[in-house]
Amino acid sequence: MSASAEAVPATAAARSTSPSALRFEGVSKRFSTGTLALDAIDLTVDAGEFVSVVGPSGCGKSTLLRLASGLSQATAGAVVTGDVRVSYVFQDPTLLPWRTVLGNVELVGELAKLPRSERREKALRIIKLVGLEGFERQRPGQLSGGMQMRVSLARALLLDPGLFLFDEPFGALDEMTRERLGDELQQLFHSRRFAGLFITHSVAEAVFLSTRVVVMSARPGQIVADVEIPFDYPRSTELRFTPEFAKMTGVVSAALRRKGKGELT
Amino acid sequence: MSLSLTKAFRTAGSTPAKGPGVLAGAPRLVRLAIPPFVTLAVILGIWLTITYVILAPERRFLMPPPHEIAKVGFLDPANRAQMLSALLLSTQVAMVGLVIATVIGVSVAVVMSQARAIERALYPYAVVLQTIPILALVPLIGFWFEFGFTSRVIVCVLIALFPLIANTLFGLQSVDAAHHDLFTLHGASRWERLVKLQFPAALPALFTGLRIAAGLSVIGAVVGDMFFMQGQPGIGTLLDLYRSRLQSEQLFAAIFLSSLLGIVVFSAFGLLGRLVVGSWSTFGGGSGRER
Numbered sequence: 106m107s108a109s110a111e112a113v114p115a116t117a118a119a120r121s122t123s124p125s126a127l128r129f130e131g132v133s134k135r136f137s138t139g140t141l142a143l144d145a146i147d148l149t150v151d152a153g154e155f156v157s158v159v160g161p162s163g164c165g166k167s168t169l170l171r172l173a174s175g176l177s178q179a180t181a182g183a184v185v186t187g188d189v190r191v192s193y194v195f196q197d198p199t200l201l202p203w204r205t206v207l208g209n210v211e212l213v214g215e216l217a218k219l220p221r222s223e224r225r226e227k228a229l230r231i232i233k234l235v236g237l238e239g240f241e242r243q244r245p246g247q248l249s250g251g252m253q254m255r256v257s258l259a260r261a262l263l264l265d266p267g268l269f270l271f272d273e274p275f276g277a278l279d280e281m282t283r284e285r286l287g288d289e290l291q292q293l294f295h296s297r298r299f300a301g302l303f304i305t306h307s308v309a310e311a312v313f314l315s316t317r318v319v320v321m322s323a324r325p326g327q328i329v330a331d332v333e334i335p336f337d338y339p340r341s342t343e344l345r346f347t348p349e350f351a352k353m354t355g356v357v358s359a360a361l362r363r364k365g366k367g368e369l370t
Numbered sequence: 371m372s373l374s375l376t377k378a379f380r381t382a383g384s385t386p387a388k389g390p391g392v393l394a395g396a397p398r399l400v401r402l403a404i405p406p407f408v409t410l411a412v413i414l415g416i417w418l419t420i421t422y423v424i425l426a427p428e429r430r431f432l433m434p435p436p437h438e439i440a441k442v443g444f445l446d447p448a449n450r451a452q453m454l455s456a457l458l459l460s461t462q463v464a465m466v467g468l469v470i471a472t473v474i475g476v477s478v479a480v481v482m483s484q485a486r487a488i489e490r491a492l493y494p495y496a497v498v499l500q501t502i503p504i505l506a507l508v509p510l511i512g513f514w515f516e517f518g519f520t521s522r523v524i525v526c527v528l529i530a531l532f533p534l535i536a537n538t539l540f541g542l543q544s545v546d547a548a549h550h551d552l553f554t555l556h557g558a559s560r561w562e563r564l565v566k567l568q569f570p571a572a573l574p575a576l577f578t579g580l581r582i583a584a585g586l587s588v589i590g591a592v593v594g595d596m597f598f599m600q601g602q603p604g605i606g607t608l609l610d611l612y613r614s615r616l617q618s619e620q621l622f623a624a625i626f627l628s629s630l631l632g633i634v635v636f637s638a639f640g641l642l643g644r645l646v647v648g649s650w651s652t653f654g655g656g657s658g659r660e661r
Contacts, residue, residue, distance in 0.1 A: 174555055175555075176551055176554060176555065191555070193551070193552070193555050195548050195551070195552070196548070197548060199546070199548045199549055199551075199552055201549070201566075201567070201570070201571075202650045202651065203570045203571075203573075203647070203650045203651075212566070213556050215562075215566070216553070216556040216557065216558050216562060216566075217556065217557075244649065244650050245650075246650055
């Protein structure tokens with residue numbers, strides 16, 4: 106909390122009046138097939154909070170994100186997003202193969218009707234920020250999976266969103282790339298303090314990135330644990346090897362094991 | 371060195387090298403050129419055997435030797451001029467037909483992609499168009515549009531239309547759900563979605579359709595020539611004329627030129643496709659995803 110000195114009071118003030126970036130109020134989702142995917146979810150993500158959601162496969166984690174983004178509508182309850190711009194980072198990089206790295210990052214600026222010079226200048230700056238300087242003119246097919254995901258992150262950052270929705274963005278990457286991108290995402294969060302909702306299968310990734318980790322049960326998805334992660338930002342990559350970190354992952358894993366399976370039988 | 375040779379060999383679009391063979395030590399050009407050359411030599415050998423050994427002299431017109439075809443068909447100035455001007459006309463017919471078919475086909479596919487109801491209303495008839503033997507329609511087209519250039523072009527359009535509609539529509543609908551979500555999340559209009567997402571995504575399929583349609587359009591032009599004998603002769607007109615006069619050297623030369631036209635058109639549109647989308651797609655077996 107030592108860095109970004111002027112940002113902290115603002116965040117604190119924002120929190121006291123609770124303009125949450127995202128709020129689920131008793132949200133249920135039943136698919137047209139009749140399956141109840143989510144059951145009475147209450148979840149709040151405040152500005153400056155990074156919340157990860159872990160849970161067994163098919164527990165409705167991704168449905169949660171689709172509801173938050175408005176791609177899908179709740180069958181009961183309300184999804185309230187604050188007065189912030191929302192960015193969505195998909196499971197796959199979801200880049201347009203015919204566009205260059207620069208063109209892909211600029212795309213959302215085009216759709217948001219930003220003037221050409223402004224979106225170009227912003228895109229170049231953000232491409233540099235995610236470490237892809239020199240690759241602006243390459244096409245996605247020429248990049249590795251990790252680099253493609255950086256382009257996807259850069260695209261999501263272009264419009265300075267107040268709320269980030271991440272749908273298991275690093276799931277398809279190898280372990281080392283995954284950790285490195287985790288380190289960098291955590292630094293981005295530290296410097297920009299957006300609100301984040303991050304879906305993942307990896308308990309370690311969730312604990313490393315988040316201010317809170319929410320554990321969901323198997324279908325119908327319900328929130329069964331909400332664990333505060335006390336570590337200060339920026340977090341060093343070595344944090345992953347400390348006993349405190351192991352203890353937190355233990356807590357989350359235990360909740361996952363207990364509720365993810367046990368109560369169903 | 372040998373590795374880069376293998377790679378060059380592969381990216382040339384030929385059969386991958388299958389380990390050391392009879393030509394292993396030879397330069398690349400020789401290795402590429404010799405096998406098809408051998409095939410050609412065998413074919414010519416069979417041809418000459420049929421002409422001189424199997425056929426009696428009075429029946430030799432059924433399969434004239436290649437050098438006679440070259441002499442009469444291509445080296446005789448009058449015959450050559452007649453065939454080349456006919457070939458030019460048929461090329462024009464095929465290309466005008468192809469352009470019209472492309473404009474109609476892509477437009478119809480775009481319209482179909484915008485509403486399921488329109489697709490359901492039109493697609494069955496596009497399929498019907500594909501299943502009617504176009505040849506059966508040719509006399510009717512002659513009734514309606516006379517027996518000249520217009521009718522020949524219409525035959526080309528009809529025969530080339532379906533692959534353009536089907537491939538373009540397939541391309542427009544092949545867009546990933548996640549890409550659609552991205553555009554939805556950023557409030558893209560229908561037009562932006564079409565122009566910035568669906569149409570570029572459809573280009574490789576569109577070019578595949580265009581290449582097929584180009585070949586079909588040449589067939590359409592040759593067939594049209596045979597039915598519509600008014601006006602200047604096309605290469606198909608000459609084919610029929612030479613057949614009726616038993617001028618087999620000219621007939622073979624005209625067949626050769628028609629085939630050449632088909633090959634040139636097919637290759638040209640393949641090349642065009644690679645130029646436009648080859649850098650990011652695997653169109654035509656190109657190595658779009660490699661460095």
